[in-house]
Amino acid sequence: MWHGRGTEPEAVDRFYSVIPAGGIGSRLWPLSRASAPKFLHDLTGSGQTLLRDTWNRLVPISGPDRIMVVTGRAHRAAVEAQLPELSDLNVVLESEGKDSSAAIGLAAAILQRREPGVIIGSFAADQVINDNRRFRQAVVEAIAVADAGYIATIGIQPSEPAIGFGYIQSGDAISVPGAPSAMSVKRFVEKPDLVTARRYVEAGTYLWNAGMFIARADRLLEQLGKTQPELLAGLLRLAEAWDTPERGAIVDEVWPSLAKIAIDYSVAEPSAAEGVLAVIPGDFAWDDVGDFGSLAKLQSGGRKSDLAILGENARVLSDSSSGIVVSETGRLISLIGVENIVVVDTADALLVTTSEHAQRVKSVVDALKLSGRTDVL
Amino acid sequence: MWHGRGTEPEAVDRFYSVIPAGGIGSRLWPLSRASAPKFLHDLTGSGQTLLRDTWNRLVPISGPDRIMVVTGRAHRAAVEAQLPELSDLNVVLESEGKDSSAAIGLAAAILQRREPGVIIGSFAADQVINDNRRFRQAVVEAIAVADAGYIATIGIQPSEPAIGFGYIQSGDAISVPGAPSAMSVKRFVEKPDLVTARRYVEAGTYLWNAGMFIARADRLLEQLGKTQPELLAGLLRLAEAWDTPERGAIVDEVWPSLAKIAIDYSVAEPSAAEGVLAVIPGDFAWDDVGDFGSLAKLQSGGRKSDLAILGENARVLSDSSSGIVVSETGRLISLIGVENIVVVDTADALLVTTSEHAQRVKSVVDALKLSGRTDVL
Incomplete structure (x- = not known):
């Protein structure tokens, strides 16, 4: 895949997928539960789990060797059974769930150490997408935007005034080569009531927040450090020790103290306010199968x-x-x-x-x- | 209990209870089923099965030695476990269910041979009654009426315009010593719609048909023979062989050919039409727990x-x-x-x-x- 121009490989070749496979999916209890979380179920009738679907969707973008999975220690065996191609190097195990800032931030910090300039994209393990080609097109645009220094997200074109999702209000077009549909993000809004949701859909400028974030790892960590400096410091310590014999000791010391906060609050919303968040509209059917x-x-x-x-x-x-x-x-x-x-x-x-x-x-x-x-x- | 006047014991001392324990209770599936019919469940929270409740209700009337149970071969062990006092002599096993005319008729025929002049009362194994004292009073009146030659039934005072039960329309009072509340029966009516049920309850002359029949065994068989002569002939053959070594052979020969018909149609309704059916109003809470x-x-x-x-x-x-x-x-x-x-x-x-x-x-x-x-x- 490494076919560069000059010394730096193309943005898409510096891309690394990250799959946080953490949430249990409590609203799908008793199907989903601690021992069998949502991402380990086949909810689409595809014959394979949502995790495997997610993997298969990302392989054409980053290749099987450049997909990192962040999951709980308890799920290691199940995850490895689902993804036999997954190398040990790409498995990050959490001793306890610390929400998405820690999970994605640690992946970013580890990958940035291993490969400075890496661009990461984080995609939940338990979502359903019906059109992998259009998904890939959106990710490729997001990578271009990320390479330009933005924190990028993919917002889903709403098919109905859903009240179960948060929304992203898009702003002006952003001019980045290779990302013709990129727009700035005005703000993120929480799950609305039906009247508000209808207004959003009619306005045409609101997209569903699918929690997909694409950014240069260094930029992501920089933005995280602005709101969560202690969390960032912890993640950097972990990353420093990660590929050394010290990993276990440092994990035991640092991980329990990390702040639990969603990346939406620590990175996405502040970045939107700062004007450095960009959105690529995703024109494909998407569902987080929330309930x-x-x-x-x-x-x-x-x-x-x-x-x-x-x-x-x-x-x-x-x-x-x-x-x-x-x-x-x-x-x-x-x-x-x-x-x-x-x-x-x-x-x-x-x-x-x-x-x-x-x-x-x-x-x-x-x-x-x-x-x-x-x-x- | 045998304290006679002259040679014939008092009616109540000639009384024999019969418990047909046959129906599965399909409308209570999957709780009730072939292997665990309704009468083997504790549906009241009494801590014992409906069959045992029924037994306990009848013991004060006829004594434990004078209660006959008619049930399927498959339920023999369960019935005997519920009723350890039940003697072998009082167990009638059906090789296949043949509805109530055959079940009750066979009990009548066997008991009449053993004890001419016996009065039998048939009470389903799966009904709920809340007041055993009032139930006993009604049965004692019914026994007096039966001794006078009537086919007697106990009709329940309706507490509401139920549409799940059949009704009995009562007529004039009948003058029988020991049965002050006895009335003639004008007719039986099938489960009504709600409007009709309300009319019945307002009229004050309609009672719920609880399927309780009390009669001299010879009279019951006589009435049965009027509408079902072949069935009667079969039952008499069975009864003749019952207490002999021939029982098995005759059962194998005769039982499969018996007509399947509810005693309501073979005996109760024709007897009402003939003017020989009497009803005792039962002033107690009753339920057949139909669904x-x-x-x-x-x-x-x-x-x-x-x-x-x-x-x-x-x-x-x-x-x-x-x-x-x-x-x-x-x-x-x-x-x-x-x-x-x-x-x-x-x-x-x-x-x-x-x-x-x-x-x-x-x-x-x-x-x-x-x-x-x-x-x-």
Whole structure:
């Protein structure tokens, strides 16, 4: 892949993918759980996990040797089973989850030490994208923008006034060679109510925040240091020791003290305010499959008259024309007269709710944590 | 108990209870099923099965030695485990279910041969009655009426315009010593619609048909013979051989050919038309727990703001204020935002429906039969 002009390789050849594979996906409990987080499930019916889908989407961009996975120690075996091509050098294990600033920041710091000038792109392990070609086009534009010094993101063209996602308000076009659709970012906005979401979609200048960030590693760390200097210092210490025999000792010392903060707050929003955040509109179907309502929609391919059924050995007898059944047990599941129903049947836990209430599943997980019933989490 | 006047013992001392323990209770699937029919479940929270409740209710009336149980061969062990006092002499095993005319008729024929002049009362094994004293009073009146030659039944004073039960229209008072509340029966009516049911309850002359029949065995057989002479002939052959070494051979020969017909049609309705059917009003709470809707109502004791939970090891996390959860697995069951919900969680089958649709559970059982999936029936 190294075909340079002069001494510096092209931007895309300096690109490294980072996959933070951390979140459990609490709103998909009891399907997703600590021992089997969302990214280890096949939620699309593709026959492979979301993590593997993500890997396959990134290989054509950065090649299999330039994809780093940041995940919990508990998931190492599962991740390696999913990604046999993943080299040890590209596995970053967290002793405990520290949110995205630490996860992505550590990857940036390690890669920057190994390869100064590297451009990284961070893509969650548990999202669904239907068009890998258009995704790649957007990433290539974002790499060009990142090479010019911006923190870049890819914002998804909204297909409907969704209230489950945050939005990115785009501003003026940015003139960067190789990135014809790049725009500045005015601001990030949190998940809106429906009226506001409709206004956003009508305005035409709002994109869904898919949490994809592409930047030169040094620029990302620089921006992080402005808001989280202690976190940055910790990450730099870790990176310094990472490829040495000191790694274990330094991880034990430093990692527990790192701040838990989403990269949206530590880097993206401040960079937008500073005018150094750019967005590439992504013109492809995208979903973060945040809850069983969106999973039902995804599974039924938008057909409203279908009950979605997920699970290899599912046996369902139903007169329902909407909702979703997720079966991990092979038990016979019989539904009578229930619509928009969500039934998730696992070996030790059963969830019954409706698409409408699916967002509230997280509250069950919280209640279980509080009551100490962690055996089913 | 034998304290006679002259040679004939008092009517109540000639009384024999018969418990047909046959129906599976398909509308309570997957809780009730062929291997674990309704009468073998504790549906009241009494700590014992409906069969045992029924037995305990009848012991004060006829004594434990004068209760005959008619049940399927497959249930013999379970029935004997529930009723250790039950003597072999009082067990009638069916090789296949032949409906109530054959079950009760055979008991009548056997008992009449053993003890001419016996009065029998037949009480289903899977009903719930809250007041055993008032029940006994009604049975004692019915025995007096039966001794006078009537076919007697106990009709339940309706507490609401139920549409899940058949009704008995009562007529004039009948003058029988020891049965002050006895009335003639004008007719039986099938399950009504709600408007009709309201009219019945307002009229004050309609009672719920609880399927309790009390009659002299010879009179019952006589009435049966009028509409089902072949069935009667078969039953008499069986009874003749019953207490002899021929029993097995005659059962194998005769039983398969017996007509399947409910005693309501073969005896009760024709007897009403003939003017020889009497009814004693039963002034006690009664339920046949026909579906999960009534089970929910029964379990919540009429409180509308409670989710009923059935199952020793049930673990339920719910924000529902109505409906019922039946748990046989001990799995964690979580309900979010679903009302009037019915969730029945068993080892190999799961049912999700609503109280409103609970009557339709039988259609699932029928569908499973048709599709050959009898493993879960």
